[in-house]
Amino acid sequence: MRVATIAVHTFKESVRQKVLYNLVAFALLLIGASVLFGSISVGVEQIILITLGLTSISAFGLLIAIFIGIDLVSKEIEHRTIYNILSKPVTRMEFILGKYLGLLLTLLVNTAIMTAGFYAALFYQKRSLGLRDLVFLGAVYFILLQLAIVVGVAVVFSCISTPVLSAVYTFCIYVIGNFSAGLRAFGQGTQSALLGTVSDALYYTLPNFADFNVISQVAHSQSIPGYLWIGNSCYALLYITILLGLAILIFEEREFR
Amino acid sequence: MLALETIELTKNYRLGFWRNRVKRALDRLNLRVEAGEVFGLLGPNGAGKTTTLKLLFRLIFPTSGTARILGKPLDDLSVRSRVAYLPENPAFYDHLTAQEFLIYVTSLFGLPAAEQRRRPAELIDQLGLSSSRNIPLRKFSKGMIQRLGIAQALINDPDVVFLDEPMSGLDPIGRREVREVILRLKERRKTVFFSTHILSDAETLCDRVAVLNHGGLQGCGELNNILRMGVSSTELVLEGPSPEVMTELVPHVSSVIRTGERVRLEIPEESDVQRALEIILRGRTKLISVNPVKRSLEDYFLQKVGATE
Numbered sequence: 001m002r003v004a005t006i007a008v009h010t011f012k013e014s015v016r017q018k019v020l021y022n023l024v025a026f027a028l029l030l031i032g033a034s035v036l037f038g039s040i041s042v043g044v045e046q047i048i049l050i051t052l053g054l055t056s057i058s059a060f061g062l063l064i065a066i067f068i069g070i071d072l073v074s075k076e077i078e079h080r081t082i083y084n085i086l087s088k089p090v091t092r093m094e095f096i097l098g099k100y101l102g103l104l105l106t107l108l109v110n111t112a113i114m115t116a117g118f119y120a121a122l123f124y125q126k127r128s129l130g131l132r133d134l135v136f137l138g139a140v141y142f143i144l145l146q147l148a149i150v151v152g153v154a155v156v157f158s159c160i161s162t163p164v165l166s167a168v169y170t171f172c173i174y175v176i177g178n179f180s181a182g183l184r185a186f187g188q189g190t191q192s193a194l195l196g197t198v199s200d201a202l203y204y205t206l207p208n209f210a211d212f213n214v215i216s217q218v219a220h221s222q223s224i225p226g227y228l229w230i231g232n233s234c235y236a237l238l239y240i241t242i243l244l245g246l247a248i249l250i251f252e253e254r255e256f257r
Numbered sequence: 258m259l260a261l262e263t264i265e266l267t268k269n270y271r272l273g274f275w276r277n278r279v280k281r282a283l284d285r286l287n288l289r290v291e292a293g294e295v296f297g298l299l300g301p302n303g304a305g306k307t308t309t310l311k312l313l314f315r316l317i318f319p320t321s322g323t324a325r326i327l328g329k330p331l332d333d334l335s336v337r338s339r340v341a342y343l344p345e346n347p348a349f350y351d352h353l354t355a356q357e358f359l360i361y362v363t364s365l366f367g368l369p370a371a372e373q374r375r376r377p378a379e380l381i382d383q384l385g386l387s388s389s390r391n392i393p394l395r396k397f398s399k400g401m402i403q404r405l406g407i408a409q410a411l412i413n414d415p416d417v418v419f420l421d422e423p424m425s426g427l428d429p430i431g432r433r434e435v436r437e438v439i440l441r442l443k444e445r446r447k448t449v450f451f452s453t454h455i456l457s458d459a460e461t462l463c464d465r466v467a468v469l470n471h472g473g474l475q476g477c478g479e480l481n482n483i484l485r486m487g488v489s490s491t492e493l494v495l496e497g498p499s500p501e502v503m504t505e506l507v508p509h510v511s512s513v514i515r516t517g518e519r520v521r522l523e524i525p526e527e528s529d530v531q532r533a534l535e536i537i538l539r540g541r542t543k544l545i546s547v548n549p550v551k552r553s554l555e556d557y558f559l560q561k562v563g564a565t566e
Binding site for chain 1: 270311314315316317318334335337338341342344346347348349350352361362364365366367409
């Protein structure tokens, strides 16, 4: 119950932030503009719209996740509002979970708005929407799973670092997560055993987002394999659990001088 | 029952780049606060008052020692439903109004829905914030923030209230309002534990006080006993005494202060007071007042703090 209270409060606080509206507005603008970009190349209008539209949702969702995620805990500590909350019958675990779920709710709502804009642009271009267009929701779902992991990373860093450093680290981990397979291949391809070990360690510990990016597939009218639905969902759930567990462990020991 | 008990409560901070320097912020604090009393924790800046309060609410963790609130250990979350904390210079969510913030706080206690609506409205009225209930907190003055802080501290009708420098930064009207809140809590037999360096407030409100300095407890006792420790002198105020009367009085007094027609005399020895009164009456001098000059809490505080400087 207290987790839900904190989550709702976090959501209400997040949606009052002006940066959120700017980001969503830019995303919708870009999605709308992708209709124009598509008209430049005949025959690939839809592919361009879908690719650009879904990539915009992913990119702006990432910015929202980072900008709001890094402040989730650190802002409460810096402004000392956390004293009022932790002096109530609220455990530190409930606080972290509430904060995380609140931001997740914010991301869900904003992604829904951007997805609605995407479908509006698609309808404008195609003049009709069918059941086959529901496949794009799958891509959005995987984007959301990715963002849920990114928020978890942001929450961990928010517990231990300043907002600027948290943003940098979170972004770096997101980038590494999208190129981790290449990183591992690079490490294994070198002569150095150390480099190979390090790249392997990074591959297995840092989040691996390779399988979450199905934008290209759905843009080319390919369906999403069934194993990806289950695999990505379980992976995200496991990773988020580990991240939140880590955040809670760190936060339990944190002192507020 | 004891509202609060600390046993050898100690807090060290590790300082320096390599965290190899140790600063002892609180040194083996032993305190017992009875239920229903108003207890003042006094001390200069940096004495360890805020450290003590933060330890009690596990915002920081003790290096050693323990504490119990209402007989329960500090990590027992159930006790938080019966206590309240107002930090020094409290900060709240700027974007919320007073009503919204108090409703949020109420919901953290899991109170019934009807209480979640009634209690904030009641406290807003009690603390004189009625006209500001729907104004965002970023527009609140210092005094209003402090009153809101007290409102959020009282939202669950706590048995024990911990206040860290509750008068800090308030004007005289604000300080009187906070004093009245504390007195009302006392009438309702609530325990109030507050830290302050404003001794006049402690002297007005407290049943018992403790003095901290450099993290160590310098003294603790009932206020009445502390103030009763020696009537240091007696003050007599006369109007228009004749030179002959003054000549007779001078050997018995330690100071003479003239303000227009009035003369203030300080007689250090209790045994000389009677003799002085006989002289005054024989000389038909107008006696305005006779007052014992009691030891003040400030004297006690300076004695205790000065001993460790």
